[in-house]
Amino acid sequence: MKVTFPHMGNQYVATKVLLEELGVDIVIPPQCSNDTLDIGTKHSPESICLPLKVNIGNYIESIRQGADTIVITGSCGPCRFGYYSILQKEILKSMGHQLDFILLDPPQGDYDKFFKSVTKLANTKNPYSIIKALAKATKALYGVDEIDDAAFYKRPRERVMGSTDQLYDSFHKEVRKVKGYRAVMDLVKETKRKINSIEEDPERDVVKIGLIGEIYTIIEPFVNLDIEKKLGALGVEINKSLKISRWLTEHLYLQPLKLSSEKEIWQAAKPYLGSMIGGHARETVGYAVKYAKEGYDGLIQVYPFTCMPEIVAQSILPSVEKDYNIPYLCLIVxxxxxxxxxxxxxEAFVDLLRRRKELKHNEKLLSGY
Amino acid sequence: MKNCYLGIDVGSVSTNVVLMDEDKGIMAKVYTQTQGKPIEAVKRGLKEVRSQVSEEVRVRGVGTTGSGRHLAAMMVGADVIKNEITAHGIAAINFVDGVKTILEIGGQDSKIILLRDGIISDFAMNTVCAAGTGSFLDRQAARLGIPIEDFGEMALKSQAPVRIAGRCAVFAESDMIHKQQLGHNQEDIIKGLCDALVRNFLNNLGKGKEILGPIVFQGGVAANVGIKKSFEEALGTAILVPPHHDVMGAIGCCLMAQEYDMKKNRTSFKGFDIVHSGYQVKGFECNDCSNGCEVIEILRDGQVSARWGDKCGKWNGKLKNEVEKLA
Structure with missing residues (x-):
């Protein structure tokens, strides 16, 4: 059994650690590229959302390297993601690939089925070793997301432009080559240390933007055209509403226990959107309000064309923009x-925020605060 | 010797070059067709703008904008490289008192920019369709056999404009042909086209935006009195077309270059002599990873002066100058 999986930001590091710790043979799909997207676009329905197309590209590129089993999470999402595994299976079948699909849906009460798929994947029935590997994978995921956070902070402040990106890119190249939890964590720590010690330029004027929207497009750099690097180079520090580590905690550990860490965000979204309407629309609106309250300079929403929950959020966000006087830009990819x-x-949006900030600053000086 | 600032706007259809003095007076301006050859257009623009001024000048700063801004910046040695939205906004703020809305229609794109308290507060650019841009009008004028310069005047003569479906450039064309075959006269069809373009612009870009006066209309299409009239009818208010409406982007560049000069007091301008240099562009596909980036290499007199187009920064990184990083 050679297992592969679709890309989704940093998730591949965690999956790699999980399966390597369990001794499962894996194929990490090559980093998403134009080739990936071309393959996916060719074989997917035209009007399906972008993540599915990229997923299909990932699978094919992995199959070329010998993968015969695909593992994917379901999230029981009340958006099209919930049907991805079924549709993808059909697409691959019509292309002549007979692969095993292991679907890891959050348990939702049916633990028997969940453990069956886990043990099938894990190649062992020993719950202790599975839990241990899962804990390690979670830790690795948090580690990689911390690298992201460090990079968000450093990019707009670095003295030598591009130094953060260099370390960041080299991490993602190297991490594929090392094996096992220990080696990955060593690399994570080393990279974090190096990024944190990049020399800063105190003169640089940093603008803060909250990045909100659909989770896949926010965290997969190929899909959002490297927006975090672009913004970083323009002197923008960002914060993302959704992270893969937070998503994992939420769906794997908290939701089965009917808990959530997003209560505060739902509360913030409540005046605009009172209930769950699918995808992450409620989180998008909630985080928009949160960022506005925390004094961020602007908001950028990113989502894949035809994403229904985000379209709803998009029509709500101008009200947030008005109520909290925070500029908002929507990008559809x-x-x-x-x-x-x-x-x-x-670029124009960042210019706008910068001029606004200057004006606000001058007004404060004039009124003597 | 007179101090001045140079602004270059390399658009898809036209390349505009402006020379502005220290008191924001326009000393010379050139509006020339890009015709898919931006390097030639920039050279031609520089040559012409230089020949319009008889006295000795000292260029204290250069700014570039438009879709060819990076190419132009590399050629002339620009101090400021800015997007079109900011450039147009800054030009309008400086030339029209209290402007609150800018309607801009260029060759390949159209934008709406909202300004409040002297700064840009919101903007939108056309994303999907060219039915609201200058190229579309150009094409339809050509198909009707009228010079684009007379297009607007003819629209004003219309007594009973026809309604043309303006959501999509292709469908607008077939609808126009249909109306022609029915026997409508040219003036009415042209007026109908102007109305359709304005309707499309306001529906696409103006949707949900508060369009307040004073409203400025700029860009190449602002020369078209027919479109201006249609805008005035649709918005129910007077619309101002500034005297240098066709080169506002370049003027914005001059203003930003001046601002930069006041802060830094230096320029990387390479001089007007570059018009005599030979520029070559080479392209190759980098095959080091699966992205297969198309890398562009610009040679000045046989020397590599810039590279771009790669995702990873392997090619452009080494030759990146400070300006580009800041922009």
Missing amino acids: DEMTGEAGLNTRI
């Missing part, structure tokens, strides 16, 4: 997205 147009919008 799919395989047709032109990079030049996206760059122009981002």
Whole structure:
């Protein structure tokens, strides 16, 4: 059994650790590229959302390297993601690939089925070793997300432009080569230390933007055209509403116990959106309010073309923009997205925020605060 | 010797070059067709703008904008490289008192920029369709056999404009042909096209935006009195077309270059002599990873002066100058 899985930001590091610790043979799909997307677009329905297309590309590229089993989470999501595994199985079948699909849906009460798929994947029935590997994977995931956080902070402040990106990219290249939890964690720690010790330029004027929207497009750099690096180079510090580590904790550990860490966010979203409407629409609105209250300079929403929950959020966000007086930009991505147009919008938006900030600063000086 | 600032706007259809003096007076301006050859257009623009000024000038700062801003910046040695939205906004703020809305229609894109308290507060750019841009009008004028310069005047003569479906450039064209075949006269069809373009612009870009006066209309299409009239009818208010409406982007660049000069007091301008240099562009596909980036290499007199197009920064990193990083 050679297991592969679709890409989703940093998730691949955790899956790698989990399966390597369990001694399962894995194929990490090559980093998402134009080739990946081309393959996916060719074999997917035209109007399906972008993540599915990229997923299909990931599978095919892994199959070329000998993968015969696919593991994917289901999340029981009341959006199209919930049907991904079924649709993807059909697509691969029609292409002539007979693969095993292991679906890891959150238990939702049916623990028997859940453990069956876990033991099938894990190649062992020993719950102790499974739990141990899972704990290690979770730790690794948090570690990689901390690298992200360190990079968000450093990029707009670094003295030598591009030094953060260099370390960041080299981490993602190296981590594929090392094996097992220990080695991955050593690399994580080393990278974090190096990024944290990058020299800063205190003169740089840093603008803060909250990045909100659909989880896959926020965390997968290929899909959002490297928005975090682009913003970083423009002197913007970002914070993301959704992270893969938080998502894992939420869906794997908390939700089965009917708990949530997002209560505060739901409360913030309540005046605009009172209930769950699918996807992460409620979180998008909630985090928009949270960022506005915390004094962020602007909001950028990113979502894949045709994503229903985010379309609803998009129509709500102008009200948040008005109520909290915080500028908002919406970017919709799919395989047709032109990079030049996206760059122009981002750059103009950051200019706008910077001039606003200057003006506010001057007003404060004049009124003597 | 007179101090001045140079602004270059390399758009898809036109390349505009402006020379502005220290008191924000326009000393010379050139509006020339890009015709898919931005390097030639920039050279031609520089040459012409220089020949319009008889006295000795000292260029204290250069700014570039438009879709070819990086190419132009590399050629002339720009101090400021900015997007079109900021450039147009800054130009309008400086030339029209209290402006609150800018409608801008260029060759390949159209934008709406909202300004409050002298700064840009919101903007939108056309994303999907070219039915609201200058190229579309150009094409339809050509198909009707009228010079684009007379297009607007003819629209004003219309007595009973026809309604043309303006959501999509292709469908608008077939609808227009249909109306022609029915026997409508040209003036009415042209007016109908102007109305359709304005409707499309306001529906696409103006949706949900508070369009307050004073409203400024700029960009190449602002020369078209027919479109201006249609905007005035649709919005029910007077619309201002500034005297240098066709080169506002370049003027914005001059203003930003001046601002930069006041802060830093230096320029990387390479001089007007670059018009005599030979520029070559080479492209190759980097095959080091699966992205297969198309890397562009610009050579000035046989020397590599810039590279771009790669995702990882392997090619552009080494030759990146400070300006580009800041922009």
